[in-house]
Amino acid sequence: xxxxxxxxxxxxxxxxxxxxxxxxxxxxxxxxxxxxxxxxxxxxxxxxxxxxxxxxxxxxxxxxxxxxxxxxxxxxxxxxxxxxxxxxxxxxxxxxxxxxxxxxxxxxxxxxxxxxxxxxxxxxxxxxxxxxxxxxxxxxxxxxxxxxxxxxxxxxxxxxxxxxxxxxxxxxxxxxxxxxxxxxxxxxxxxxxxxxxxxxxxxxxxxxxxxxxxxxxxxxxxxxxxxxxxxxxxxxxxxxxxxxxxxxxxxxxxxxxxxxxxxxxxxxxxxxxxxxxxxxxxxxxxxxxxxxxxxxxxxxxxxxx
Amino acid sequence: xxxxxxxxxxxxxxxxxxxxxxxxxxxxxxxxxxxxxxxxxxxxxxxxxxxxxxxxxxxxxxxxxxxxxxxxxxxxxxxxxxxxxxxxxxxxxxxxxxxxxxxxxxxxxxxxxxxxxxxxxxxxxxxxxxxxxxxxxxxxxxxxxxxxxxxxxxxxxxxxxxxxxxxxxxxxxxxxxxxxxxxxxxxxxxxxxxxxxxxxxxxxxxxxxxxxxxxxxxxxxxxxxxxxxxxxxxxxxxxxxxxxxxxxxxxxxxxxxxxxxxxxxxxxxxxxxxxxxxxxxxxxxxxxxxxxxxxxxxxxxxxxxxxxxxxxxxxxxxxxxxxxxxxxxxxxxxxxxxxxxxxxxxxxxxxxxxxxxxxxxxxxxxx
Numbered sequence: 001x002x003x004x005x006x007x008x009x010x011x012x013x014x015x016x017x018x019x020x021x022x023x024x025x026x027x028x029x030x031x032x033x034x035x036x037x038x039x040x041x042x043x044x045x046x047x048x049x050x051x052x053x054x055x056x057x058x059x060x061x062x063x064x065x066x067x068x069x070x071x072x073x074x075x076x077x078x079x080x081x082x083x084x085x086x087x088x089x090x091x092x093x094x095x096x097x098x099x100x101x102x103x104x105x106x107x108x109x110x111x112x113x114x115x116x117x118x119x120x121x122x123x124x125x126x127x128x129x130x131x132x133x134x135x136x137x138x139x140x141x142x143x144x145x146x147x148x149x150x151x152x153x154x155x156x157x158x159x160x161x162x163x164x165x166x167x168x169x170x171x172x173x174x175x176x177x178x179x180x181x182x183x184x185x186x187x188x189x190x191x192x193x194x195x196x197x198x199x200x201x202x203x204x205x206x207x208x209x210x211x212x213x214x215x216x217x218x219x220x221x222x223x224x225x226x227x228x229x230x231x232x233x234x235x236x237x238x239x240x241x242x243x244x245x246x247x248x249x250x251x252x253x254x255x256x257x258x259x260x261x262x263x264x265x266x267x268x269x270x271x272x273x274x275x276x277x278x279x280x281x282x283x284x285x286x287x288x289x290x291x292x293x294x295x296x297x298x299x300x301x302x303x304x305x
Numbered sequence: 306x307x308x309x310x311x312x313x314x315x316x317x318x319x320x321x322x323x324x325x326x327x328x329x330x331x332x333x334x335x336x337x338x339x340x341x342x343x344x345x346x347x348x349x350x351x352x353x354x355x356x357x358x359x360x361x362x363x364x365x366x367x368x369x370x371x372x373x374x375x376x377x378x379x380x381x382x383x384x385x386x387x388x389x390x391x392x393x394x395x396x397x398x399x400x401x402x403x404x405x406x407x408x409x410x411x412x413x414x415x416x417x418x419x420x421x422x423x424x425x426x427x428x429x430x431x432x433x434x435x436x437x438x439x440x441x442x443x444x445x446x447x448x449x450x451x452x453x454x455x456x457x458x459x460x461x462x463x464x465x466x467x468x469x470x471x472x473x474x475x476x477x478x479x480x481x482x483x484x485x486x487x488x489x490x491x492x493x494x495x496x497x498x499x500x501x502x503x504x505x506x507x508x509x510x511x512x513x514x515x516x517x518x519x520x521x522x523x524x525x526x527x528x529x530x531x532x533x534x535x536x537x538x539x540x541x542x543x544x545x546x547x548x549x550x551x552x553x554x555x556x557x558x559x560x561x562x563x564x565x566x567x568x569x570x571x572x573x574x575x576x577x578x579x580x581x582x583x584x585x586x587x588x589x590x591x592x593x594x595x596x597x598x599x600x601x602x603x604x605x606x607x608x609x610x611x612x613x614x615x616x617x618x619x620x621x622x623x624x625x626x627x628x629x630x631x632x633x634x635x636x637x638x639x640x641x642x643x644x645x646x647x648x649x650x651x652x653x654x655x656x657x658x659x660x661x662x663x664x665x666x667x668x669x670x671x672x
Binding site for chain 1 (some may be wrong): 341342343344348349351352355356358360361362363364365366367369370372373376377379380427428429431432434435436440469471473474475476477478479481482483484485486487488489492493507533536562564565566567568569589590594595596597600601621622625628629639640642643646647650651653654655657658
């Protein structure tokens, strides 16, 4: 009779003869392959953008107006300007509000019920579908001001940027060591002076990362602009230099953006417009990926410190 | 000994201090070159204003979230009153005849999201396991050992660096704008999927999900692109959940003689399952609200079909396609659709966030 506690040592051997080990190796291989497959789209997108978009890229494409149907040439200079203007509006709205709210959540109101309510609201806002940000801007800006405009697009993008800025700034502020704060309080600084003079400068790299990530996200958003900024085939201002809005009236009309241009031209039956969509996609992706990478590098650096 | 300031010490304490024979002296004004000084009246006022400002702005964020719901609801209200629940169950959308129904869009949203989520979850969880279990770094390390440079001060950092790079690359998947994925889908995914779809329809056409041919845009290409877009969300949150599993559980399992995958499937994944489930729910929320990829790839046809190859419509795509040119009545109906979408996504996101938070708390207890 054998000892029930005895273990057959051959069962514990790690070799391909053992079904258990074989299964383990096979699963490792499968996960590796699935990871490679998951990255395939990224490289396929980048490859096509460089091949199809890169062929088109020239100074004219970056500075001219979009071509009409069947017209050769043209570019998307006005869309680059429009995207920049709307991002600027959205940043000006969302960054100060986001940082101030983060200061409350992480500093003045830290640990209170109010702070967790604000944080919950921000988390819910991160899950807001981007098109609903557009619907909101339509209901609260387009209907009120009576037309599609750059500020309406900016408000829609700001709604999407705000929670990203708020939550990353909160994390950055929380990472500031307590002893730095205490040193400032010991010097007789008021809480406001502590925040403005010590906490925010220390947390700046982390906050900037959040701002950059939010800008990168907003730059690529299409859905919220479709019916807030709409699109325009013209420059933002009639007088030269045409890329600078001169009067508030210049802003209060439909505005072009790179993302909407890609969407509109992607379903165009005309080859020239489709090729321009690829070139615009290349410009957009390069800008977005650069901002993203810069943000990631910045955050890794501040984390190491 | 540091002198104590009489004005700042409570009377009872003053008495106790004097009883011990310690002298209380008035404060010494700080030296002129010292940075430390008590706050002036202006400082104190500025402090009050700033703190109240921060509080008001923080509550403003909450107000914004509520205002979004309210402003959509108020514009949708006349349409809700007029159509009632019929809009949700009606299946044609014809603005000229004033007929509005979003049933096909709701069904299409759920169909594409569920299909995209299934594919995205399989790959997303695989990527999360691959990243959190250190397959890559141990592989690179084994390779370095073969090359006999594993102890070299430069090469020793390589495994970690490669893993960081892979993690950053997976995150970049989420950075590509959805409109670019849509463009890529039109010119790459649809031509790639079509022969497969036609073969499946030709040979297995009697199964309802292969019931039609793929004529271009359709549910399957849209879902594939959707899967790519939810994958980074699922893999990032699952990876967090997997790496939160206490190392002692893994070590105990190895100590009992389990292989790597017996440990992963028997111990680690079950322990992290709540977090992974939360990740899937949050990915579902993202898929429901995704607009551009679906507007460009799903075909915008108000039909309901079991087939994966049939064109379809989704709530977000309906909004994207009809809003720019909508008249006043249609805008009301679209706002109703937006309200339905808002309700579904809010519900899904709140459930997902709660599950992820619960999972965190549960794993903290294990440690």
